[in-house]
Amino acid sequence: MLLPGYMAAMTKMFRIALPDGSVREMPEGSTPADVAAAIGPGLAKAALAARIDGEVRDITRPFEGDSNLALITSRDEKDALELVRHDFAHVLAEAVQNLFPGTQITFGPATDDGFYYDFAPAAGRGPFTDEDLPAIEEEMRRVIAADKPLVREVWDRERVRQFFIDHGETFKAEWVMELPEGEPITMYKTGHGPADWIDLCRGPHLASTGKLDPNAFKLTRVSGAYWRGDPKNPMLSRIYGTAWLNKKELDAYLVRLEEAAKRDHRKIGQEMDLFHLQAEAHGSVFWHPNGYIIWRELEAYMRRRLDASGYLEVKTPQLMDARQWEKSGHWGKYRENMFIVPDEIPHASDDESEDDRPILSGDADLMALKPMNCPAHVLIFNQGIKSYRDLPLRLAEFGCCHRNEPHGALHGILRVRQFTQDDAHIFVTEDQLVDEVVEFCDLLDSVYRDLGFDSYAIKLALRPDKRFGSDEEWDRAEQVLRDAVVKAGRATEEFGWEELPGEGAFYAPKLEFHLTDAIGRTWQVGTVQADTVLPERLDANYIGEDGQKHRPVMLHRAIIGTFERFIGIMIEHYAGKFPLWLAPVQAVVATIVSDADEYAADVAAKLAKAGIRVETDLRNEKINYKVREHSLKKVPLLLVVGKREAEEGTVALRRLGSEERQLVMSLDEAVAMITAEAVPPDLRR
Ligand SMILES: [Zn+2]
Ligand SMILES: [Zn+2]
Numbered sequence: 001m002l003l004p005g006y007m008a009a010m011t012k013m014f015r016i017a018l019p020d021g022s023v024r025e026m027p028e029g030s031t032p033a034d035v036a037a038a039i040g041p042g043l044a045k046a047a048l049a050a051r052i053d054g055e056v057r058d059i060t061r062p063f064e065g066d067s068n069l070a071l072i073t074s075r076d077e078k079d080a081l082e083l084v085r086h087d088f089a090h091v092l093a094e095a096v097q098n099l100f101p102g103t104q105i106t107f108g109p110a111t112d113d114g115f116y117y118d119f120a121p122a123a124g125r126g127p128f129t130d131e132d133l134p135a136i137e138e139e140m141r142r143v144i145a146a147d148k149p150l151v152r153e154v155w156d157r158e159r160v161r162q163f164f165i166d167h168g169e170t171f172k173a174e175w176v177m178e179l180p181e182g183e184p185i186t187m188y189k190t191g192h193g194p195a196d197w198i199d200l201c202r203g204p205h206l207a208s209t210g211k212l213d214p215n216a217f218k219l220t221r222v223s224g225a226y227w228r229g230d231p232k233n234p235m236l237s238r239i240y241g242t243a244w245l246n247k248k249e250l251d252a253y254l255v256r257l258e259e260a261a262k263r264d265h266r267k268i269g270q271e272m273d274l275f276h277l278q279a280e281a282h283g284s285v286f287w288h289p290n291g292y293i294i295w296r297e298l299e300a301y302m303r304r305r306l307d308a309s310g311y312l313e314v315k316t317p318q319l320m321d322a323r324q325w326e327k328s329g330h331w332g333k334y335r336e337n338m339f340i341v342p343d344e345i346p347h348a349s350d351d352e353s354e355d356d357r358p359i360l361s362g363d364a365d366l367m368a369l370k371p372m373n374c375p376a377h378v379l380i381f382n383q384g385i386k387s388y389r390d391l392p393l394r395l396a397e398f399g400c401c402h403r404n405e406p407h408g409a410l411h412g413i414l415r416v417r418q419f420t421q422d423d424a425h426i427f428v429t430e431d432q433l434v435d436e437v438v439e440f441c442d443l444l445d446s447v448y449r450d451l452g453f454d455s456y457a458i459k460l461a462l463r464p465d466k467r468f469g470s471d472e473e474w475d476r477a478e479q480v481l482r483d484a485v486v487k488a489g490r491a492t493e494e495f496g497w498e499e500l501p502g503e504g505a506f507y508a509p510k511l512e513f514h515l516t517d518a519i520g521r522t523w524q525v526g527t528v529q530a531d532t533v534l535p536e537r538l539d540a541n542y543i544g545e546d547g548q549k550h551r552p553v554m555l556h557r558a559i560i561g562t563f564e565r566f567i568g569i570m571i572e573h574y575a576g577k578f579p580l581w582l583a584p585v586q587a588v589v590a591t592i593v594s595d596a597d598e599y600a601a602d603v604a605a606k607l608a609k610a611g612i613r614v615e616t617d618l619r620n621e622k623i624n625y626k627v628r629e630h631s632l633k634k635v636p637l638l639l640v641v642g643k644r645e646a647e648e649g650t651v652a653l654r655r656l657g658s659e660e661r662q663l664v665m666s667l668d669e670a671v672a673m674i675t676a677e678a679v680p681p682d683l684r685r
Contacts, residue, residue: 015066026063033059033207036071047071048206049083056083058152058204074245081245085110087150087206088140088217088243093117094190094197095139096239100125105199106171106227106236113253114217114242118225120171120234127237133219136239140217147210148191152203154184160200163187171227172200216250217243259519265571266412272576272584272633275413283410283417285564290584293613294570295563297582299398301450301680302422302560308682309443311396311424316376318400322366328375329468329537331368333506337403339369373399374556377425378538381552386542388429391552392436396424398563412568419562426555427540433553437484437511437528444513444526444559445490450681451560451570452579455516456526457496458485461503468507468533477530478509485511507533508556517573525561525569530554576634577656581680583613583636589651590617590626592642599646603639603667610675631656637674 012028016035024035032050036043036059050059051070056079059071074080089108092115097103102122108115121127155163157176164173179185188205190197206212219241227233244250269275274291277284287295306313319341325331330338342364370376377395386393400420409415428436448456460481463474482491491497496514504510513526531554541549560566570578580586587607589600597618607614617626623640630638640652640662651670652662665673
């Protein structure tokens with residue numbers, strides 16, 4: 001007989017280190033949930049999952065050895081949301097199979113605002129529709145209310161395959177055979193019984209369906225999606241949902257969606273007559289006069305800021321030979337996104353019969369429209385001998401680039417195929433790197449504030465798995481960017497400072513700058529990357545103080561990203577109500593009676609002479625009608641004139657969206673006030 005003491009001595013104990021530095025001894029077989037319970041009932045209830053040595057795991061999955069443990073609660077919003085959304089996807093799939101027997105399951109990941117699941121509807125049933133959603137939501141609530149445990153089981157591949165074949169799940173059975181043989185596969189069961197719902201899944205999951213808030217999700221829409229994204233495969237039915245940690249978050253999100261729809265740049269762009277898009281030029285914008293005024297003002301502003309910051313502006317070719325793109329590495333890494341153009345030699349014959357000749361012979365050399373400006377800037381750098389005294393050399397270009405993207409990925413002017421970047425490349429010595437990045441951070445900060453964005457986050461995207469360059473080079477490049485943000489005083493919570501493993505470009509780590517707009521959405525626009533690869537590939541060098549050749553480092557940087565997308569973001573941020581200096585039409589002089597027509601023309605002439613973009617509205621319409629129409633077009637200032645104003649030399653000024661009554665002032669006063677207000681922010685300092 002074994003004595004109890006002996007038993008205890010035989011039990012293996014694991015050392016579990018907690019974030020506060022304390023260590024708990026836990027017997028083999030215990031789980032993070034046990035640790036949470038040992039700390040207190042509050043934490044036991046709040047804990048959703050566990051981070052073990054950095055990896056998110058089920059809270060009920062036993063420790064496998066000494067571990068670092070951080071318990072995840074709803075306060076760890078990012079992790080918690082991802083877990084919850086993935087759970088909702090499982091609950092959705094279970095609910096659909098409960099309601100619609102014969103439906104096959106495929107994949108169902110978490111998304112940025114919720115989740116989706118792709119189903120193959122039962123034979124003869126046809127795709128799901130929006131009408132199915134309320135019933136599915138109700139069934140999901142029932143699954144949640146049943147508070148069923150989500151149980152992780154490890155199976156071998158053959159067992160998984162057989163299981164899915166037995167259950168008529170041909171998609172899953174196909175997929176599992178592509179997982180590496182011999183590796184254990186995890187299956188997640190909702191419930192403990194043999195007939196409970198089960199899915200092949202890497203996990204992790206919450207402990208039970210009851211951890212989900214049944215009022216924190218909403219199924220939003222249904223669309224078609226090909227099995228594994230391939231049009232040759234069967235079409236599946238994809239059900240989308242949005243999911244949050246609680247109802248309050250869901251409601252706030254739905255309000256934000258509604259607000260976003262009101263601000264949609266495509267809708268406002270039409271109301272303000274800014275631009276249009278059409279199928280004959282997929283992903284390229286037709287800028288109308290009003291829209292192009294915003295562009296020109298923004299470009300002029302950026303140019304002044306760059307000029308004042310020591311940049312030199314250049315212009316480089318749209319088309320370059322394929323061999324050049326091979327050298328830069330784009331042909332290998334980026335070709336599928338490039339527009340290729342054959343360099344045909346035009347035939348200059350007058351002989352009319354020659355018209356029948358094919359225009360394209362098929363054996364011409366290839367050229368490509370530039371997808372980025374970087375190689376061209378190195379080619380400029382490489383002209384003539386550069387000395388360390390020439391550095392830093394800042395070459396800027398409002399570079400028009402083309403990138404081929406699938407039509408489905410395009411979105412208004414936010415995602416296009418022809419775009420103009422506020423691009424620049426700064427060639428520096430290693431010693432100048434940190435200071436140059438600090439200077440860039442300062443410039444960018446000031447630009448964002450001038451353009452009306454007071455809040456933005458800075459992220460450092462670290463080395464991806466597939467990359468050029470040695471680990472030492474990456475260590476150094478990442479450290480430079482980190483040091484610069486610290487030196488700029490912005491590696492703080494206020495600036496949302498965060499490092500993102502694996503998200504850097506293949507040739508360099510990058511700092512990303514994410515703007516927060518008026519309704520709390522974030523947009524990545526700015527970036528800076530420290531690159532040693534391209535200068536190497538294109539053999540850029542300078543003569544150092546030692547008289548020897550050295551490689552410069554190349555900083556790729558952009559502040560607003562592209563004009564198209566940034567103007568789209570501004571339209572939505574301002575809901576079309578641009579600050580005066582950017583507004584396409586800054587003022588309209590509107591008459592109340594036709595007696596004031598002549599005076600209205602004088603007022604407009606005076607404003608125009610002062611450089612204000614002004615129009616008159618002399619139509620024989622009620623003033624309220626005119627006010628409504630110009631506010632729909634988001635004209636910031638309306639100067640109303642009638643007989644009295646004409647006699648007294650005054651105007652009655654109304655501001656767009658202002659509750660205040662109109663302000664009566666003398667014409668001279670009004671002109672002085674408006675011209676002062678229309679000065680771009682950088683020219684006021
Ligand atoms: Zn799953
Ligand atoms: Zn670049």
